[in-house]
Amino acid sequence: MSEVESRKSLVDEPSGQSGARRGSQQKTPDTATTVLGLLPAPELPEKVAAHLAQILPGLLRSEVGESSDWDIEVVCDPLTGGMGDPAEILEEAEKRKHQHGWDFVISITDLPILRQDHVVVADAVLNKGVGTISLPATGGILMHRRTERAAVYVLKELVSGTPRSDNRAGGAPKRSQPRKHVTWRTGRWPLLRYLAPIRRIVPHDPQVAVDVRFVAAPRLHAWLRLLEGMVRANQPWTIFPAFKSVVAVAFATGAYGLIFPTLWQLSDTYGPIRLVALMATSMAAMVFWLIIAHDLWEKQRAGGSPMLMRLYNAATVLTLGVAVVFYYNVLLALFVIAVVLFVPPDLLESRLGHPIAMLDYVKLAWLATSVATIAGALGSGLESDETVRNATYGYRQLQRRKAAREETA
Template sequence: MTSRPASSLAGTASAPTTRVRLGLLLDASAAPLDPVAPLGPAALAARLDTAALADRLHAEYPGLDWEVDLREERLGDPDDDALDLLEVTRDRMLDEDWDLAVAVTERPLVQGRHTRAEQVSPGHAAGVVSLDHADESALDAVDRVVGWILGLDPDDAVPSSADRADAARWARQLAADVETRAGESGASYAARVAASSARLILGTVRANRPWTVALTLTRSMSTALATGALTLITTDLWLLSAEYSPTQMGLVGLVAVAAVTVSLVVGAHLWERPRRASERQQVTVFNIATLLTVLIGVGVLHVLLMLVSLGGALLLVDADVFAEVTGEPATWVQYVKLAWFVGGLATIGSALGAGLEDDDDVRDAVFTRGASR
């Protein structure tokens, strides 16, 4: 992190400002969109006045001194999708030790069946914006994506001053450096990073919208529902749920959530390793935020499956038959225990569905956001 005093007109020094390095990549590989009046990288670079962008960002985010580093280069391969371009942008950011990065391209951003105006990952502090049929200037598009990276809700037309201040604090933590201590364990370093970047990590998790993860992974959800339907009508499980203590039921839930979390993180290669020492802090922040995002998302899945199981139990499990099989009266407590147990097994079943999910679908659901055209 680099700080310097900002001078006032009266000559007195105010509080030091934090310098934030923004990497701006112009895609030189895309063909001009309009053969009659082509933009091309050179014309696009002329439209992206780095001094004007830095002044705008300085005005929008108080206490920050923005340094915009403009680079023109080939951004991936012609057939790369939006996630590929985002990964290229993030790799370039790590190589150059930028605090955040935005790539600008004139080609469409395609992800699966969708064409997007931008692909943004607050956890990676990176974004890609397409000017293909854009209804705003390149400067406005970059400014908007920077705000999205810093946690501003893109659905809010005019962010409040409090939102801007929160985004500025987010940027300060991106620019702050956590010293590396000789002989320190990875767990100790991660704990120090988590303590110093708590606001950044929590903001990243919120921006990832973990409560939507379960609903976007259709294979996992389908497998979980199928598992729940099969186990709900198994009388042996009625006996187990009736006999299990609250501690045992809690362990079932914890094992279920942990199993699916590990399956998603490992199966989709969401856990990253730094390639060099300078990347260690950013990668640690990303890994912590990703783990929390998946954990919360799977926790929400577990609660949803438990509620679905409770509804199914009330509809399908006859109270007299339940009492005859288990020897326990079919009270609300027994129905809730059965629903919790079945929901836990269904959650574990979703781990099988997670193995069938495409890695890009999982990554897209967990930590990237994009607006479709």
């Protein structure tokens, strides 16, 4: 099954119950067992949850307290994955907690959460034993490490603020108890605490009933990390396999252009600045055409956040930009091979009027790649909108766009 078909099957799946209990340790009579449920959507959140399931049992035992062993259950839930409202995510996570009999539950989303001018990394509702983590707020680099840190922070709050007897299924919600003392150790993430600080606040949010919130800081860096994380959530490296036909059209166009000596002479005449400008123009043209041809630019909706719309659009441009850079480099490698194999050195030297070196071949391949990329931009319009959207966006983003289209239909 292709990458695009795999994404589509996940989007169409009505529910996910593929759960697994992990992280069990050998129990002793004096050691209690705490069960943590991780509730991710498919694709990137599910991969992050699988990593957390492996690392968290030992990490929680050392960071939160040694009086309890931890069992981790991962349940991939596409239904919860389609929600974009933080309050709805927390509500559905609580339902899943009671359904599976977990002590605590953390929902993992790959949609950004912006509340009261803060970039939200994680939320915790103490009396319900429920938390949520927003992956984009952790940034695109070292996402796993930052998510580990966010998960430990949330669980420290839940353990210190939620009585054990209130967590099981069927227990009536009670007011959160006074915060117990929890040791905050700094051994695992000393550098991250300086490079990507997370600030704990007690929000007064009228729309989302949250007891403790962790936000990214400082604010400017938080927005940059959020955008970086949104691009990572879209997984731009998965777009290339969906454009096999575009690559074929582009390579055929460039290879045909190599027949004509005019392209050879132009590559010899052009300097590095002109070649770089042509490369940037061709890649920008492809990104622009993909967005226009397949309606990837989000428009402001009634009641929607203008800032969030700008972030989505910026993430789309950057996602496609990363994908097109990868696409360009693959084409460049193909053209270097084609030029070396099919352009005779003697004929190239006679046409250019000077001895040739490997640099001349590289410049010719570079120019051919830029010309082919422009042709590929036009050819990308032949791909279906569904193929391009499934390849460009992550699961939750696809669900969110689908819901937006249904609202405006």
